[in-house]
Amino acid sequence: MKTDYTHTPVLPEETIDLLNLKAGSSGRQGRTGMRVVDCTLGLGGHSREILKKIGPKGRLLAIEQDEENLIRAKKNLKGFSKRITFVHDNFENLAAIVKKYKFGPVNAILFDLGLSSPHLEKAERGFAFRHEGPLDMRFDKRQGLTAADVVNSYREQELTDILRQYGEEPKARFIAQAIIRERKKRALRTTSDLVKVVETVYRRRSPKFHPATLTFQALRIYVNRELETLKKALEQAINLLAPKGRIAVISYHSLEDRIVKIKFRHYTRSCICPKELPICQCNFQKLLYIVTKKPIIPTGIEVLANPRSRSAKLRAAEKL
Ligand SMILES: C[S@@+](CC[C@H](N)C(=O)[O-])C[C@H]1O[C@@H](n2cnc3c(N)ncnc32)[C@H](O)[C@@H]1O
Numbered sequence: 152m153k154t155d156y157t158h159t160p161v162l163p164e165e166t167i168d169l170l171n172l173k174a175g176s177s178g179r180q181g182r183t184g185m186r187v188v189d190c191t192l193g194l195g196g197h198s199r200e201i202l203k204k205i206g207p208k209g210r211l212l213a214i215e216q217d218e219e220n221l222i223r224a225k226k227n228l229k230g231f232s233k234r235i236t237f238v239h240d241n242f243e244n245l246a247a248i249v250k251k252y253k254f255g256p257v258n259a260i261l262f263d264l265g266l267s268s269p270h271l272e273k274a275e276r277g278f279a280f281r282h283e284g285p286l287d288m289r290f291d292k293r294q295g296l297t298a299a300d301v302v303n304s305y306r307e308q309e310l311t312d313i314l315r316q317y318g319e320e321p322k323a324r325f326i327a328q329a330i331i332r333e334r335k336k337r338a339l340r341t342t343s344d345l346v347k348v349v350e351t352v353y354r355r356r357s358p359k360f361h362p363a364t365l366t367f368q369a370l371r372i373y374v375n376r377e378l379e380t381l382k383k384a385l386e387q388a389i390n391l392l393a394p395k396g397r398i399a400v401i402s403y404h405s406l407e408d409r410i411v412k413i414k415f416r417h418y419t420r421s422c423i424c425p426k427e428l429p430i431c432q433c434n435f436q437k438l439l440y441i442v443t444k445k446p447i448i449p450t451g452i453e454v455l456a457n458p459r460s461r462s463a464k465l466r467a468a469e470k471l
Contacts, residue, residue: 156223156269160196161401161460165447167200169467170259171397174206184208185258188249188391190242190384191215193267195224201261202231211235212254214242216291220267241291243380246387256393262400264381264407266371268459274342278371280363283343288367288374298370302330302345303338317378317406318369325352326366342367368404378406385414389438392470397442399467408446408464415441415468439468 160166172185185205189198192215202211213228213235215221221239228235236252242262249255270278270290277287277298286299301313307327314323329348330339339345346363353362372378388398402408418439422431446464454461 156194156272158194158196158268159457159459160193160200161263161457161463162447162449162453162465163197163200165465166197166261166263166399166401167204169397169399169442169447169465170201170261171395171469172201172204172209172259174204175208184210186210186212186254186256187259187261188212188245188254188257188388189214189261189263190245190388191261191263192224192237193220193263194269195227197261197263198224198228198235199231201259202228202234207234209234210254212238212249212252212257214238214240214245214248216241217267217270218292220269223269241380242384245384246391249391255391256396257391258393258396260388260392260396260398262381262384262388262398264377264401265403271459277342278367280342280346280361280367283341286340286342286345288371290375294375296374298345298374299338299340301370301373303334307331313373314366314369316369317372318365319406320365320369322352372406378410381407381410382414385411389414389418389468389470394470396470397467398470399465401463401465403462403464408466411466412446415439415466418468438471440471442467442469 175184187201187205189201189211192198192213198211198213211234215224218239221237225237238248240248266278270276274282274284277284288298310327310330311323314320314326326349329351333339333348349363349366356362392398400411402411419437419441420435421437422435423433424431443466446466449460449463
């Protein structure tokens with residue numbers, strides 16, 4: 152397996168700052184140092200910075216659902232391995248993972264969502280419309296459903312809904328119809344097969360925006376259940392944080408960012424139920440203070456150096 156892929160971490164300094172990390176003792180934990188969870192280890196770029204900051208007493212729980220990236224990250228973080236617990240799992244199981252490894256109380260939690268560079272560069276993973284590869288798009292290869300399964304077996308309405316909901320693709324219906332027409336002739340097996348179908352719908356190409364961008368985004372989000380897992384994991388993360396603990400989330404498209412914004416806001420509201428009610432009915436519970444009133448975005452210099460950072464938005468909150 153080629154292992155020399157690199158991934159430049161996005162907003163590294165801003166993220167580490169917002170997580171409010173410190174070396175040495177932290178509150179009640181005394182001698183044990185901070186406990187941090189990186190829910191999206193990737194190639195370990197942010198984890199490395201976290202480990203440096205929390206010093207020799209700090210511990211990191213690093214979760215990654217893509218086994219290939221986990222192997223790369225272990226190699227990249229060799230010098231720190233005694234202080235890291237690596238977990239090959241989906242962050243939707245965050246609470247169970249923290250419990251299993253007796254890792255709580257947690258002082259900081261990071262989510263750096265979406266794709267890493269190897270996903271886009273390795274044609275065999277099927278994430279990139281610019282490389283010919285199988286229509287796969289699974290982060291975790293243990294999972295059954297691939298993008299090929301979706302495009303070759305779902306009904307027109309289901310495909311339309313996926314493209315609309317997860318890609319906000321304005322030509323969702325036409326693309327779904329074009330997919331169905333094409334697959335009657337032969338199954339769509341590769342990224343290029345799908346790109347060609349989308350191009351029949353978008354005859355006039357924008358020089359800045361590849362016509363298959365939103366279709367690929369939608370299928371990837373659907374195949375990996377990205378929005379559902381994010382909602383579940385945020386909920387768990389907020390509950391797992393120790394008082395004054397911080398959560399930081401870097402998102403790369405508006406659907407993710409909206410979920411983060413809404414979830415954070417929800418937990419800044421106090422219960423509004425009348426005192427007479429024996430149990431809360433409104434579901435509001437003031438648990439968070441939002442640290443980033445507006446999301447932090449990369450500077451022009453960062454975008455120039457790392458174009459993949461261009462759509463990033465970083466939000467952070469503190470547990471009360
Ligand atoms: C943007 S990359 C993270 C890069 C990392 N911060 C770094 O600096 O190297 C996102 C990573 O999260 C992983 N990932 C995405 N969704 C996940 C999930 N639900 N559970 C666990 N890992 C996930 C992806 O496989 C990918 O490796």
